[in-house]
C-alpha cells in the first residue's frame with residue numbers, strides 16, 4: 001500500500017495505546033518510516049517512552065505544544081537527529097473540562113483561549129517550525145485530526161467544535177502558504193473512537209450508537225482505519241492532495257438523518 005520507507009516523521013499526540021496518533025505511528029512505522037514521538041509533560045513521558053520502545057530506532061522528545069520554546073527546541077533536535085523531516089502528524093487537542101460540560105454560551109475567555117491555543121494554534125506553530133526541515137527534503141506532508149463537530153452541533157463538544165472549525169480553516173491557509181515548497185497539509189475527520197480524549201465525556205456511548213445506526217456502513221470506525229488513511233495522506237500516493245479534509249467516518253457525514 002502506501003510506502004514511507006526511508007522517510008522521517010514527527011508524531012505529536014501519543015498519550016497511550018488507544019491514541020489515534022499511536023495507531024498512526026504504528027502504521028507509519030510498518031510502512032517503513034523512522035519516527036520521533038513527543039510527550040507533553042513528565043507525567044506522560046514514561047507512557048510515551050514505553051510505546052516508542054516498540055518502534056525501530058525511535059526518537060523521543062518533550063513538547064508541550066502551548067510552549068513556543070519547546071516547539072523551537074523540538075525543531076533543533078529533529079534537525080540534529082534526522083537532518084530533515086518528511087512528515088508531521090498533529091494529534092494534540094485539549095479544552096478544560098468545564099467547557100465540555102457547561103452550556104456552550106458559558107464558554108469562558110480562558111477556556112476558549114486554551115482550547116484554541118492547544119488544539120488549533122499548535123498546528124500553525126509546529127508546522128512553521130518544521131517547514132524548513134521539510135524544505136531540506138524537497139517537500140513534506142502535514143496531517144492533523146479533526147471531528148465533524150466543527151460543522152454540526154454535538155452536545156458538549158462546545159468550544160472544541162469552534163477549535164476544529166478554526167483548525168480546518170488553518171489546514172487550507174497552511175496548504176496555500178506551503179504548497180509552493182511542496183509541503184502538503186491535510187486533515188482526517190475521524191468518526192468517534194473511545195480514546196482517552198473521549199473518556200469521561202458524558203453521552204459518548206450514545207454518539208457511538210447514533211453512528212452505528214445512521215452511518216451508511218452501519219458501524220463505527222476503528223483506529224487502524226484512521227491509521228491506513230493517514231499513511232496514505234503522508235505518502236507519495238497522495239502527492240497531489242493538499243488542503244483536504246478527508247472524512248473517515250463510515251460515511252456518517254452524508255446522512256440526512258433517520
Ligand code: NAD
Pocket residue numbers: 012013014015016018019020021039040044063064065066090091092093094118145146147189190191192193194195196197198
Ligand atoms: P488522545 O487523548 O489519545 O490524544 C490527545 C493528545 O493531545 C494526547 O496525547 C495529549 O497528550 C495531547 N495534548 C493535550 N494537550 C497537549 C499539550 N499542551 N501539548 C502536547 N500535547 C497535548 O485522544 P485522541 O482521540 O487520539 O485524539 C487525537 C486527535 O484526534 C485530537 O485532535 C482529537 O480531537 C482528534 N479526534 C478524536 C476523535 C475521537 O473520537 N477520539 C474523533 C475525531 C478527531
Ligand code: 0WE
Pocket residue numbers: 093094095096097100146147154155156157158160192193196197198199200201204207
Ligand atoms: O476532539 C475530541 C475530544 C478532545 C478533547 C477531549 C477532552 C477530554 C478531557 C479535548 N479536551 C478534553 N479535555 C478534557 O479534560 N473528540 C473528537 C472526541 C469527542 O469529544 C467529545 C465528543 C467527541 C466525539 C465531547 C463531547 C461530545 C462528543
